[in-house]
Amino acid sequence: MFTILEYKERIKKTKEKMQEAGIEVLLTTNPANMNYLTGYDGWAFYVHQLLIVSLEDEQPIWIGRGMDANGAKVTTWLEYENIIPYTDDYVHSTIKHPMDFVCDIIKSKKLDKKVFGVEMDTYYFTAMCYQQLQKGLPNATFKDATTLVNWVRIIKSDKEIEYMKRAGKIVEKAMQIGIDTINEGVRECDVSANIYHAQISGTEEFGGDYPSIVPLLPAGKKTSTPHLTWTDDRYQNGDTVILELAGCYKRYHSPLARTLVIGNPTTKVKDLADVVLEGINVTLSAIKPGITCEDLEEVWRKTIEKSGFIKDSRIGYSMGLNYPPDWGEHTASLRKGDLTILQPNMTFHMIPGIWYEDFGVEFSESFRVTETGYELLSNFQRELFIKREPLLTIV
Numbered sequence: 001m002f003t004i005l006e007y008k009e010r011i012k013k014t015k016e017k018m019q020e021a022g023i024e025v026l027l028t029t030n031p032a033n034m035n036y037l038t039g040y041d042g043w044a045f046y047v048h049q050l051l052i053v054s055l056e057d058e059q060p061i062w063i064g065r066g067m068d069a070n071g072a073k074v075t076t077w078l079e080y081e082n083i084i085p086y087t088d089d090y091v092h093s094t095i096k097h098p099m100d101f102v103c104d105i106i107k108s109k110k111l112d113k114k115v116f117g118v119e120m121d122t123y124y125f126t127a128m129c130y131q132q133l134q135k136g137l138p139n140a141t142f143k144d145a146t147t148l149v150n151w152v153r154i155i156k157s158d159k160e161i162e163y164m165k166r167a168g169k170i171v172e173k174a175m176q177i178g179i180d181t182i183n184e185g186v187r188e189c190d191v192s193a194n195i196y197h198a199q200i201s202g203t204e205e206f207g208g209d210y211p212s213i214v215p216l217l218p219a220g221k222k223t224s225t226p227h228l229t230w231t232d233d234r235y236q237n238g239d240t241v242i243l244e245l246a247g248c249y250k251r252y253h254s255p256l257a258r259t260l261v262i263g264n265p266t267t268k269v270k271d272l273a274d275v276v277l278e279g280i281n282v283t284l285s286a287i288k289p290g291i292t293c294e295d296l297e298e299v300w301r302k303t304i305e306k307s308g309f310i311k312d313s314r315i316g317y318s319m320g321l322n323y324p325p326d327w328g329e330h331t332a333s334l335r336k337g338d339l340t341i342l343q344p345n346m347t348f349h350m351i352p353g354i355w356y357e358d359f360g361v362e363f364s365e366s367f368r369v370t371e372t373g374y375e376l377l378s379n380f381q382r383e384l385f386i387k388r389e390p391l392l393t394i395v
Helices: 004-021 031-038 066-075 098-108 127-136 148-153 158-181 188-201 220-224 267-285 293-305
Strands: 025-028 050-054 061-065 083-086 115-118 141-144 240-249 252-262 316-319 328-333 347-350 365-369 374-376 385-387
Touching (some): 004 031, 004 050, 004 148, 025 031, 025 148, 031 050, 031 148, 050 098, 061 066, 061 098, 066 083, 083 098, 115 127, 127 141, 148 328, 158 188, 158 240, 158 252, 220 240, 252 267, 267 293, 267 347, 267 365
Parallel strands (some): 061 083, 115 141, 252 385
Antiparallel strands (some): 050 061, 240 252, 316 328, 347 365
16 A cells, blocks of 8 residues: 555654644544554454554554454554554453553553543543543543544645545546436335445456445435435436445545436425535635635635525535545634645545525535646536436336
8 A cells, every 4th residue: 555654754743743733642543644654454453453653662552352453454654562452351241441451551651651542522422431540540641632633634645536536436426327327216224225236346447345334325305314325215207316435546536426316306406406516516626725625615605605595504614535434634624713724635625515494516626736726636517417208217
């Protein structure tokens, strides 16, 4: 995948951020951050695992479940002595906790009086983790470092961009298959199965990975909300269907959303789609280095306001490397008040969907900021897809 030199550069930038924040030791439990710094890749984030990044040490220390230690040896650039497993009696125990083991390792390294950064607001760092660290390291000082590594990740290397473009090719295929197989009488679950096959099989040149979010496929009145998946209901004539998918290659994502109507669209759906599409087109043309996320959102807002529409939620976010349950990086958002300055090789998912009480539409594009403007990570027709002559298809 990436060279050791690239990993070392990532460690260097992370330590610079640590020094700026007054952090001497970073404990990162976010699996995307663990991957970013070491290459570690495995479905082991349902149990406790972390990296210890110390300003004093060249390499991080990986700590995780014993049966996953060989996974760290296979996927990371770390020396084996820096891969330290805990025994299985720590797993889901009511009498001891993996963070007790972490505290013992920290004490053995004489790091227990340092200033620690911990990812307080991540999916993988629990209240019990924090409690046990405080109990086991009474002489330590703790600071919140929730997005410290995430901000290092926000500017991608050329290799990372290459991976995201491959993910873009995969989502083109998955989206086309989804649109092709949605028809009156077809079950939602069968369409999702076809999409999954396309996402994972990838292309003839490269295979796909599991995306961090499942296919989101609300239909009919359920398009009034964006984050519904699928059922075993059959599509009906007149249904509006939203498809929000992603291609994923070596954990790097390229999301894409489109809206489809089976039969003739209602006037309100067509009018809303026209406004959203105009807003995306105008906003994309405004992308360039040096403007802020807030500037970009303002372009969108003023464009749709001319037609009398308002959207009170963000229109996009930085994204790339990640694990379930989200492909977003949890850093920059395209919204009012975010003064993050766009720089080359930042990557965003711009998804200015609009939802009302009984219907909604979504269109999105993933892009990278270039030296002069932007580049889309996938190339897929941007329009309201209409199937005027739905055919019963058995999938």
